Amino acid sequence: MSVRMIWRKSLNVAMLSLTGVCVLITVSVLFFILGYLVYNGGKDLSWNFFTRLPAPVGEVGGGMANAILGSLKLLLLAALFGVPVGLLGGVYLAEFGGRTIPFIVRYTADLLNGVPSIVIGIFAYALVVMPMHHFSTLAGGVALGIMVIPTVLRNTESFLTDVPRSLREGAFAMGANKWKMVATVVLPAASRGILTGVLLALARVAGETAPLLFTAFGNRFWSPGWDQPTSSLPVVIYTYATGPYEDWHRQAWAAGLVLLGMVLVTNILVRAFLTRGTAYERS
């Protein structure tokens, strides 16, 4: 074997192993993050964490019950605002659209999806907080709802277009008109995919902090109703992690573990649910 050949072969092996190292680094980051959070946050998770209000500033102890409830309320609002618009918009793109309007909607959805979450926060501030003159759960829900729309819309569209034409033709042959065909045949056939898309979108906004900073703001107590500022898990993690107290730091780790656990479990379950075999073949 010539020197050149040896050089080429060893370059081949070296570079290909290097790409493997890249994968190894990327993948190990996730396990590292998970392990480190479990190690640091696991020991501070207790019953109190889930059931108690935060202790007065500077005192040790207390929990994050209000932040957990606040996050759930915000997610409920986000789903209420975002899912119907995203779902129906997706149906429009897949079933009713012509050529130009769907193109514009699709492109806008993709661009809206790329808008930094903090800018969405400014928008929700202008839309809800400025007219109401104070921070509220409602404003936070609007911010998160806006972020849910593009994802749900694009996802719904792609699952609807995957439904085979034969199903549609069958429905037409039975005498259904278009909306009946969509509502009773196409949507049920794609329902699993659409549902997973909704869950993923909600899991994504569940961890969003930036758009809540000046919409839902924060609250050390319970937030009654929908028009008061509310605490939420991600914002509490941020406040506690950057705060001066040792006890806050420990609680931030625990809250981080809870938040990450929720997000990862949702993602994994959704994935398992989706690939377990579907009503039709997905390419």
Next chain:
Amino acid sequence: MVTTPNAATPADIPGNSRALVRRWFGGDEIAHLITLIAAAVLLLIAVLLVYQLWVLSAEARTRFGWKFFVTETWDPVSGEFGALPFIYGTLVTSAVALFLAVPLGVGAAIFLAELAPPKLSSSLTFVSDLLAAVPSVIYGLLGVFLLVPVMRTSVQPALKKTLGFLPLFKGPSYGIGFLTAGIVLAIMIVPFVLSVSREVLLAIPRDQREAALALGATKWESTWKVVVPAARIGIFGSVFLALARALGETMAVTMVIGNNPKIAASLFSPGYSIAAVLANEFSEATGNLYLSALIELGLVLFLLTFVLNGLARLLILVTTARGSGVLPT
């Protein structure tokens, strides 16, 4: 062909009211209208977003004009607002992030698209997707308590010792600063580079690889000299996409960049970014001018990511469409 039963009903003819009633009763028009409204809401949100950012930043725009982008003072007390330190911080941290994340992401994508068996490849891609799903504030948490001390005690001193002759690696080691923020950002954007690059590489037709191998190229040569160049436009697309993410990333950067509106050549010095100043000061901004200056920063951020995202999607579309032969170019 799918034919809508009522594609051409007599309802269009004036006076045929029974057919019109039947058509409305059938519901197609109503369903069409309702879904169209939902799609229009999305467009309305986008238009309203731009409108609000534009109108609410009017005061700062008229007051400072283009000077806003070239002045360094940020003094809410005296009402002097210049965006340069924030723009600088945003660009520098994103540049550091790209410098680290692009080789890593593209390298990993090559492994997953070219070498790994399909099953392994898709499960590893799933792990990378999970990484993209980790909330930003969690990265910030690890950044503050884990990365910052490591940077201060070992990485920054080591860099000073080896590369200290460069102005980039001078000055005291605080731990926080441009470099730390860039590293956190890099970790956060690798999944985006990886998943999009992998898609693009997979879209390159098989014959390209086989032709190269048949000519006696090694696996690496066929990948690096044939497949990657063919996919390069799409890979650029993935880089723009990742860059747009990095520019707008808020929490993790806010927590480790140091929050100090200064321009410094050294990557070790604390700085500030557009998103970070919004996160820190927006809810406390007193006075209309202060608020509108912050909103103008938001507008800048929006425009930057808007342009980059648009460009990225175009590039990715061009490569995947050409590669899979769906669209002629």
